Amino acid sequence: MQTKSTHSFEGAGLSCIRDDRVLFEQLAFELLSGQVLLLEGKNGSGKTSLLRILCGFREPDAGAIRWCGDAIKDSSFYAQMAYVGHLDGIKKELTVLENLKMSLALNSPGRYSIDQALSKVHLSGYDDVLVQALSAGQKRRLSLARLLITENVLWILDEPFTSLDRQGIALIETLMIEHCANGGMIVLTSHHDIALHNVDVLTINLS
Numbered sequence: 001m002q003t004k005s006t007h008s009f010e011g012a013g014l015s016c017i018r019d020d021r022v023l024f025e026q027l028a029f030e031l032l033s034g035q036v037l038l039l040e041g042k043n044g045s046g047k048t049s050l051l052r053i054l055c056g057f058r059e060p061d062a063g064a065i066r067w068c069g070d071a072i073k074d075s076s077f078y079a080q081m082a083y084v085g086h087l088d089g090i091k092k093e094l095t096v097l098e099n100l101k102m103s104l105a106l107n108s109p110g111r112y113s114i115d116q117a118l119s120k121v122h123l124s125g126y127d128d129v130l131v132q133a134l135s136a137g138q139k140r141r142l143s144l145a146r147l148l149i150t151e152n153v154l155w156i157l158d159e160p161f162t163s164l165d166r167q168g169i170a171l172i173e174t175l176m177i178e179h180c181a182n183g184g185m186i187v188l189t190s191h192h193d194i195a196l197h198n199v200d201v202l203t204i205n206l207s
């Protein structure tokens with residue numbers, strides 16, 4: 001597959017210990033533009049812990065993470081990474097539009113306008129609705145709309161399909177395929193099978 005930019009995201013010798021319990025050790029991967037890294041494993045195996053380490057939110061107990069060859073803290077990693085975790089990261093007391101405008105104010109503009117992103121995630125017409133009035137699936141789709149309106153290369157997604165119906169899952173898969181085709185890369189955890197046609201999906205199983 002032809003990619004439009006060349007970025008690399010690497011982990012080497014990664015270990016994580018929680019309460020004297022080794023969740024994983026000597027873990028390594030190399031992810032390039034256009035690829036997806038899927039983290040699998042049973043409940044409690046350490047998927048979220050690994051994601052938080054990959055985001056730079058937590059230090060690994062051993063090992064190193066590099067963005068385009070540099071340690072993430074010495075690179076453009078934070079400007080080019082977008083994280084969507086369990087808590088959607090959206091403000092319940094603001095409207096849909098206010099939330100997206102806030103994201104845009106904090107980041108460089110991305111591929112889509114707010115209107116285009118709302119249309120993509122099937123939330124057109126919800127601009128003035130308070131987030132607290134949205135369903136769980138709609139909140140999740142709004143959190144993913146933020147990925148579309150801001151500039152980023154690497155999406156790090158913790159269980160992105162949670163609360164989504166079949167149509168919502170297919171929609172997010174389409175957005176992920178499009179992101180990879182445009183030279184993006186994605187790290188995600190998922191308990192669902194994912195269908196990402198023509199995308200190179202690497203897998204780490206922590207079980």
Ligand SMILES: Nc1ncnc2c1ncn2[C@@H]1O[C@H](COP(=O)(O)OP(=O)(O)OP(=O)(O)O)[C@@H](O)[C@H]1O
Pocket residue numbers: 018019023041042043044045046047048049050
């Ligand atoms: N802040 C913390 N302090 C101590 N232990 C923790 C902490 N967060 C997680 N753990 C432990 O680390 C282990 C892995 O947790 P983690 O959330 O990474 O697993 P997971 O694979 O994402 O699980 P799930 O599929 O249930 O979401 C668990 O045993 C958990 O109890």
